[in-house]
Amino acid sequence: MSTRNKTLIAVLLAALPVAMLLALSSGPVAIDLPAAIASGWRSDSSDSVILWQLRLPRAVLALLVGAALGLGGAAMQGMLRNPLAEPALLGVSSGAALAAILVLYYGAAVSGLMLPLLAITGALLAVGSVWLLAGRGASASRLVLAGVAINAFLSALMALALNYAPSMFAMQEIVFWLLGSLANRGWDQVLLALPFIVAGAIMLFLARNYLRALSLGETSAASLGFAGRRYPLLVLFGIAFAVGSSVAVAGTIGFIGLVVPHLMRPLVGQDPGRLLWVSALAGALLLLLADVLVLNTVGTQELRIGAVTAFIGAPFFFWLIVSGRREMSL
Amino acid sequence: MSDVQSLEFNCRDLTLTRNHRRVLEGISCAFRPGELTAVIGPNGAGKSSLLGCLAGIYAADTGQLCIGEREFNRIAAAERAQLCAYLPQQEAPAWSLAAQDLVALGLLPWGRSIDRAAKARRSLLALQQVDAGHLAARPVTQLSGGELRRVQLARLLVGDAPLLIADEPGAALDIRHQLQLMQTFRQQADTGKTVILALHDLGLAARYCDRILLLHNGSLAAQGSAEEVLTPARVGEVYGIHSEFRWRDGRPEFVAGDLL
Secondary structure (H helix, E strand, C coil), X not given: CCHHHHHHHHHHHHXXXXXXXXXXXXXXXXXXXXXXXXXXXXXXXXXXXXXXHHHHHHHHHXXXXXXXXXXXXXXXHHHHCCCCCCHHHHCHHHHHHHHHHHHHHCCCCCCCCHHHHHHHHHXXXXXXXXXXXXXXXXXXXXXXXXXXXXXXXXXXXXXXXXXXXXXXXXXXXXXXXXXXCCCCCCXXXXXXXXXXXXXXXXXXXXXXXXXXXXXXXXXXXXXXXXXXXXXXXXXXXXXXXXXXXXXXXXXXXXXXXXXXXXXXXXXXXXXXXXXXXXXXXXXXXXXXXXXXXXXXXXXXXCCCHHHHHHHHHHHXXXXXXXXXXXXXXX | CCCCCCXXXXXXXXXXXXXXXXXXXXXXXXXXXXXXXXXXXXXXXXXXXXXXXXXXXXXXXXXXXXXXXXXXXHCCHHHHHXXXXXXXXXXXXXCCXXXXXXXHHHHHHHHHHCCHHHHXXXXXXXXXXXXXXXXXXXXXXXCCHHHHHHHHHHHHHCCXXXXXXXXXXXXXXXXHHHHHHHHHHHHHHHCCCEEEEECCCHHHHHHHCCXXXXXXXXXXXXXXXXXXXXXXXXXXXXXXXXXXXXXECCEEEEEEEEEC
């Protein structure tokens, strides 16, 4: 890693607390931030409640979800040996989203905790079906095809669910949820997502040398000792845990998993192993900054963070394709 | 560098099916330490399948594969990778790693028992061994086909594994680097390693290799020294060409002639 790249990564690290302060001081109500911090989280002054019960959990959740999405994207690209891969590609996000939609129909009947738990299950089921569809020892291209097929099927189911939505209200709720949002989230959501995201991150870090070996292709990776289904399964489950649980608490937020690993790759000498933690870091930062943007946009409706990331991500995607066509390398 | 272990590699009655097609049929042979063995045969004869089997990439349907005294399949994957280094026919790097970092991937089977500085040092040495030291910092996607192949060869050699298996290692190389490559493998064999190469160039096989395995339609058509295997009658039967095998200045020489 060159000195310049180390400096850039240090800058990213240093930017985190700054972005955190920005996020904590942003919101519809102006609060006295230093006083609220000083009074501690037990204080029941309105400023402290806003800070400790509303803004802080939201910022922490942005960091957590951003890190999970960045990490998931980096792992996915490494596993599929393809810089255009994203967790949404393998149906992880769609699986989680569909499960959540089904829960939203019976919204009144189930407890609030059911939504995230079922979304995680949905992500796992989606990944599981992709795995079964692709078959044993599937090549990356077959895995991508299986992912696209599962994703298409899940989208069809989602369209059906929207079509037969029981009420306009339910339909609106579903659509907003699909856009992704960090609004009105609290410590409950943070605590619910945290263990799953941490578990997913651990699995992916354990698979980092497998991802490195995969730089040479599946055959060479097998000859380097990474044979069998154990390692691909570790990566698939890691992604399902990390991304599925973030979709559960924040809806579907796209493009972080595409853009972040792409921008970070040159900083780590293209090493798919080191890319994991750097992408987690940058994903956290990017989503937090996107949420600062959301919080500072005025309007009667809150801007959905999924829309913001899509506006960052889609042009980036275009640029990738155009520059890839020029270099003939994608 | 680790101690060079000398291991004999034995396969008995190896059979392999790929894509519902029998690609290897009853292959029995031994690869001894200090020997450079060429696996030859026409396209589709099963050379890559045999090498893949030996390297543990494909699991044979039947038959037995032993390294030294131990059954190959019973050895844990990581240890197997330390014993046996393998270079496939085609290996396209997914990311634009620096050449030296790509070579260092060959040390992955050793995990953290080799520290980062030692990995970098050994990678550079391996690159120099294949005349590619000057490429160390270059991104691999910017290398020419031949340069990339040499970097991959360095990746094969960097772990100092007692068993080296390479599938068409010289295919993309110019003639000078092909000769250099064969010399490198010759030296590796002379230090007591077991070296197995799939080759198309019968001239190189005759000149540098101790033993030749001739595959034809998935079966072993012949094995032995170049002189024993590359007889005009057998080459004619398997490849459908005229050929001549002769000795010149004490060196075996194979010359291909016209089509039969």
